[in-house]
Amino acid sequence: MTTDSSEPAPRRRRRWPRVLALGVALLVLSVAGAGWWFYERLDGNIRTDTRTANELKKYEAERPVSVVRDAQNILLIGSDNRGGRGNGKYGKDTGTQRSDTTILLHLQAGGKSATAVSIPRDLMVDIPACEGPDGKRTQARFAQFNWAFEAGGAACSIRTVEKLTGIRVDHHMIVDFSGFKRLVNAVGGVEMCLKEPVDDTDAHLKLPAGRQVLHGEQALGYVRARYSIGDGSDTERIGRQQEFMSSLVKKVQSNGVLLNPAKLYPVLNAATSSLTTDPGLDSLKDLYALVRGVRDIPRDKIRFLTIPRQPYTYNKNRDELVQPDADRLFRQLRLDRPVPVSHAVTASAGGGPKAADLTGYQGTTAARGICE
Numbered sequence: 001m002t003t004d005s006s007e008p009a010p011r012r013r014r015r016w017p018r019v020l021a022l023g024v025a026l027l028v029l030s031v032a033g034a035g036w037w038f039y040e041r042l043d044g045n046i047r048t049d050t051r052t053a054n055e056l057k058k059y060e061a062e063r064p065v066s067v068v069r070d071a072q073n074i075l076l077i078g079s080d081n082r083g084g085r086g087n088g089k090y091g092k093d094t095g096t097q098r099s100d101t102t103i104l105l106h107l108q109a110g111g112k113s114a115t116a117v118s119i120p121r122d123l124m125v126d127i128p129a130c131e132g133p134d135g136k137r138t139q140a141r142f143a144q145f146n147w148a149f150e151a152g153g154a155a156c157s158i159r160t161v162e163k164l165t166g167i168r169v170d171h172h173m174i175v176d177f178s179g180f181k182r183l184v185n186a187v188g189g190v191e192m193c194l195k196e197p198v199d200d201t202d203a204h205l206k207l208p209a210g211r212q213v214l215h216g217e218q219a220l221g222y223v224r225a226r227y228s229i230g231d232g233s234d235t236e237r238i239g240r241q242q243e244f245m246s247s248l249v250k251k252v253q254s255n256g257v258l259l260n261p262a263k264l265y266p267v268l269n270a271a272t273s274s275l276t277t278d279p280g281l282d283s284l285k286d287l288y289a290l291v292r293g294v295r296d297i298p299r300d301k302i303r304f305l306t307i308p309r310q311p312y313t314y315n316k317n318r319d320e321l322v323q324p325d326a327d328r329l330f331r332q333l334r335l336d337r338p339v340p341v342s343h344a345v346t347a348s349a350g351g352g353p354k355a356a357d358l359t360g361y362q363g364t365t366a367a368r369g370i371c372e
Contacts, residue, residue: 038265039284045272048282052172055131055155063159064168068336070109072290074281075158075172076116077102077149078180100224101241102145104161104169106333111293113301115339116245117329118238121146123319124312125164130156144318165330171281179274180223181216186270187251188263189213190244192222200225219244235309235319242304249302253295303339305329 056063078101102119123145130138130152138151148160158169175183184190191213198207205221207214214222223241226234257263272284281287308325312318332339 042268042272043284045269045275046282046284046287047276049154049172049174049276049278052154052158053279055153056158059159064162064166064334066168066170067334068109071336072107072170073167073333074105074107075102075154075161075169076105077154077157077172077174079149079174079176100146101238102149102157102161104165104167104333106167106336107294108338109336111297113303113338114294114297115333116242116302116304117333118242118304118306119145119161120234120238120307120309120319122234122312122317123307123309123321125160127151127156127160128163130159165334167330167334171278173281174276175274177220179270181220182270182274183267184214184219184248185216186263186266187248187257189215190219190247190251192244192247198222198225198229200227200229202227214244235306238306242306245304246302250299253299305339 100121102121104117104119106115106117108114121144124142125145125148127141127143127145127148129140130148132138132151133153138156141147145160148156154172154174158172161167162169191211193211194207194209197209198205200206200221203221203225205218205225207218207222223237223244225240226237229236229240251257252267257267272287281290308322308329309319310322312320329339331337
């Protein structure tokens, strides 16, 4: 009886599906493992501000309540802390920090719109008694808004904003100088158009006039520059910050960033590593849920405004609210109603409507970049 030497061949062929399946399984596990590693790293970047949460609990009875379900109010604080790595060049670290930029971000229920309201650092407001970083309590006072963060950190800033607006602050985020630079670099820079050259020693900035892309160090200098551009007012600086933020939002929303993993991961890494948040936003899952709720908002529904203000009666270098405009704005946000924007802030415009302007608020939208 002869043996057909071709009989073992089918067994060898049947092994290929197993090898292929094993290879696919290993590939899936490798991708999943890498994805988990990326998730864990990004999630671990975020710092939790438990001190603020604990401090706010002490004053729960006096805080305003949320009026509209699913609407959110987030206080964004740009800290001028000099103590972090790479921040020493911006000044001596004195152990304190101030809110160089503060924005109240209102996210309308249902993801219909987003309104970012800048609060001038020189706005004169009632600041409550707060606990300082040394554990000592400060006295309530009428002072510049940015004094609240210096004296009592984010908790004091939140309580001051709530007292000023009657709006419940649901969450807060703090970003320092280095974090801002990393984020701008991660998106490949932000394009701006300068009407005139800039030479500001204090801001470490020297730029020619015209269209150009600003990267981390230049971008930080541009949004911080004050006395060397325009009339030197903080209100005018806020106008430039709003224009820059508008262009930054547009860049991040572009397909070149969101749909490109090679570009998206550096952006996420820069954003998460620069953040200090309350316990409600201190995980990648929480931040993703937040982003998912606003990512489909049309750019023309993302507005950047400034609280209606004018020079303070007793000191022209300070600001005060314009009434009843300010209270009208606060009420619209508190009740989650649309905020009409009458015209856009430019780099040379003022930061708020005149007292007679009751039809809308000055601001800009993410649909309108300064270079368009």
